[in-house]
Amino acid sequence: MATATLSPVEAEKISTLQSAVASLPQIRQAYLIFLHFSVFENEKSGFINLVARYLSGEAQHIEWSKIQTPTDEVVIPYDSLAPAPEDAAETKKLLDKLVVLKLNGGLGTTMGCTGPKSVIEVRNGLTFLDLIVIQIESLNAKYGCNVPLLLMNSFNTHDDTQKIVEKYANSNIEIHTFNQSQYPRSVVDNFMPLPCKGNTGKDGWYPPGHGDVFPSLKIVASLTHYCRSVAEILNHLVQNRNEYCMEVTPKTLADVKGGTLISYEGKVQLLEIAQVPDENVNEFKSIEKFKIFNTNNLWVNLGAIKRLVEADALKMEIIPNPKEVDGVKVLQLETAAGAAIRFFDNAIGINVPRSRFLPVKATSDLLLVQSDLYTLNDGFVTRNPARANPANPSIELGPEFKKVANFLNRFKTIPSIIELDSLKLTGDVVFGAGVTLKGKVFIAAKHGVKLEIPDGDVIENKEINGLDDI
Structure with a gap:
């Protein structure tokens, strides 16, 4: 192997690592080896910088007494936004400043998928990515604009995504x-990069969290190309020159662990549960004191990203994520995009309606989206007005429903849940077509017993534990 050549910046960062780690010669050699594995210069610098910050003990400590509830000038109520321009030409001018960027690096592993999560079917044969494309196509057609879509892939999703987007060539x-x-x-024991121990396959590497979107976006192309940079939010940000906006929404008991916005030492800042002292965790989870949480819908000025990345000013909190690979305990150091809010000028939050936040992280969420609780129009999944209860039903599915393939095989059609309050399913349960669920429903199949819910059955406020209960 040829001798690695260090730039002055890389040499300085290796030196920082040396002073932070006990096993100095071993670590230095490990990172010299790593320089041969990394393809891009920014990855060498970015990784070494992240490790150096972590091992040096750099951390931001929150003083609980300094936390203040943001005012309406910092977290703006959605209803107070000025209406979008009524003139279509003015709206087009606004949309010409917009780029839509979707994070597409995640695999749907928690739901038993092996490819990009964005290609999971949502409803009517359409995937998440299909819906995104339809939404933007409709916007472009309506206003004669050209809003582009950027997809940030990871090495896990790149190849599959390249094949998938070919079908949109004529869109x-x-x-x-x-x-x-x-x-x-x-490696946890000595902090050597795992590929240096012989694991050079995909398991030896990881994408470092969605906070990496800022340097990755800066490097991929000139940001000025995309500085053509809904309507109400965009109008507000343009008029008020807000460099960063985080959409937040009212917290429910299901969201108590979600990050929230606070005012801290004169700036708006994201507070995550990992930053909260143990004695204040219950207070953090309170929906009375912390009424909002981060939806991860972010609006960011591209010129500001360029400025801050070039100045190496985005020092987001480091999130250690422990894993195990082939019996070896390893650590992934990650950052989150929401934590960048404190580095941007005139940053704000906007408290949007819950309807703008519809996450699908598990098959229980997928059941809601695929049901008659929502309708589909121009790619947008919209709450069915026939639902009287403003809250969604509580859905709890057993392990038999966890993987998407198994989930789909257990429903001939998705039941009607317009009048459902809560549903709990466990065991070998299979649904026929046209089933309706109302009120509180609990269905549990005993071990070795298959429960088949007949076509057209209506189950209301009922507990089913065996065939005799159907």
Whole structure:
């Protein structure tokens, strides 16, 4: 192997690592080896910088007594936004400043999928990515604009995504893809990069969290190309020159662990549960004191990203994520995009309606979206007005329903849940077509017993534990 050549900046960062780690010669050699594995210069610098910050003990400590509830000038009520321009030409001018960027680096592993999560079917044969494309196509067609779609892939999703986007070649939308960084996992015992121990396959590497979107976006192309940069929010940000906006929404008991916005030493800042002292965790979870949480819908000025990345000013909190690979305990160091809010000028939050936040992280969420609780129009999944209860039903599915393939095989059609309050399913339960669930429903199949819910059955406020209960 040829001798690695260090730039002055890399040499300085290696030196920082040396002073922070006990096993100095071993670590230095490990990171010299790593320089041969990394393809891009920014990945070398970015990874070494992240490790150096972590090992040096750099951390921001929150003083609980300094936390203040943001005012309406900092977290703006959605209803107080000025209406979007009524003139279509003015709206087009606004939309010409917009780029839509979707994080596409995640695999749907928690739901038993092996490819990009964005290609999971949502409803009517359409995937998440299909819906995104339809939404932007409709916008472009309505206003004669050209809002592009950027997809940030990871090394896990890049190849599959490149094949998938080919089907949109004739669509009324520009689609651009780029990869986020690829960092080596670090062995917990001595912090050597895992590839240096012989694991050079995919398991030796990881994408370093969605906070990596800022340097990755800066490197992939000139940001000024995309500085053509809904309507109400965009109008507000343009008029008030807000460099960063986080959409937040009212917290429910299901969201108590979600990050929230606070005012801290004169700036708006994201507070995550990991930053909260143990004695204040219950207070953090209170929906009375902390009424909002981060939806991860972010609006960011591209010129500001360029300025801050070039100044190396985005020092987001480091999130250690422990894993195990082939019996070896490793650590992934990650950052989150929401934590960048404190570095941007005139940053704000906007308290949006819950309807703008519809996450699908598990098959229980997928059941809601695929049901008659929502309708589909121009790619947008919209709450069915026939639902009287403003809250969604509580859905709890057993392990038999966890993987998407198994989930789909257990429903001939998705039941009607317009009048459902709560549903708990466990065991080998299979649904026929046209089933209706109302009120509180609990269905549990005993071990070795298959429960088949007949076509057209209506189950209301009922507990089913065996065939005799059907």
